[in-house]
Amino acid sequence: FYMLVMNNDSSISVVDPILGVSGITQLYGMIMLKDRGEDWAMGHNEKYLYVSMPRSKMVAVVDLETFKVIKNIEAGDNPTRLAMQADGRYLWVGNNSKEADLTGVTVIDTQKFEVVKFIPTGPGHHELAFSEDSRTAYVTSSGSSQLIILDTQNLTKIKTIEVGERPIAVTFSKLSQAVYVASEEEGRISVIDAASHRVIKQIATAPGLIALRFAPGDRWGFAVNLKQDSVQVIDASDNSITHNFKVGKQPHQVSFTASYAYIRSLGASEMQLILLSQLDKMTSFDPQTVPLGNRPPNEYPYLAVADAISATGEWDT
Secondary structure, eight states: OOOOESSSSSEEEEOSSOOOTTTOEEEEEEOSSSSSEEEEEEEEESSEEEEGOOOOTTTEEETTTTTTEEEEEEEOOOOOEEOOTTSSSEEEEEEOOOOOGGGGGEEEEEETEEEEEEEEEEEEEEEEEEEETSSEEEEEEEEEEEEEEETTTEEEEEEEOOOOEEEEEEEEEETTTEEEETTTTTTTTEETTTOOOOOEEEEESOEEEEEEEEEEESOOOEEEETTTEEEEEEEETTTTTEEEOOOHHHHHHHEEEEEEEEEEETOOSEEEEEEEEGGTTTTTTOOEEEOOSSSSSHHHHHHSOOOOOOSSSSSOO
């Protein structure tokens, strides 16, 4: 496999991760974009990579065999977050427009590389999740207090649910067959049954939630709190909080391998690792800490919404 690195100069570096005789990796090539990338998503068969470019109002389609951009798709105003349905049929684009009638989601057909529909939602930043069968999409808008549930077959709204002020993250658990929405302002997590589309539980945490994601297996949900410098773990089997970890200053992202959760913090040049196998064995243990660069991320001039930490092709450790 090759490693792709999104740069701040409208390019993506293609790196051969195998160490050369000098002990360093080799730059294999460069992918030139029309503008600076903000987020990216892999296609269903890993043949194409999609990159959002907010300033140019486009999404780039990159052929991963040739490492070249084959098309730039007009994707609405300020296209930011990208999310691919599990079945790979549609790519969903969050439009973080300042214009009320232009904020929402743009749906792109991944076979024709063209826009199918724009669906207005609420104002602010948009996060997306999908049901296991890809028939339902869940969209948040940080400037509202609602979760929008959409039918992906006919691209129409099914229901709107109140989930608290500034819903900042949404995720789906196959284990519980439920949708989880984190409210940044109120610090609560709404649990919504995927079949009935009803709120079945409200999990109280604290204001400052910034990310919510399930580890592989969909049992353990990690709720990252930027203001509290903490990560709380939710057990999807009963929707209870089982662990509360103190982590680095201003944590804002969580990524996973099969064995660990990796917590990245804006105010620390290190990251915390939480061993997933210990979650059902111990109620309290300390995360591991490893260095991550020379300066904390918040000292750099630009931070994209894309994950800063990504598992390699050998992600089972």
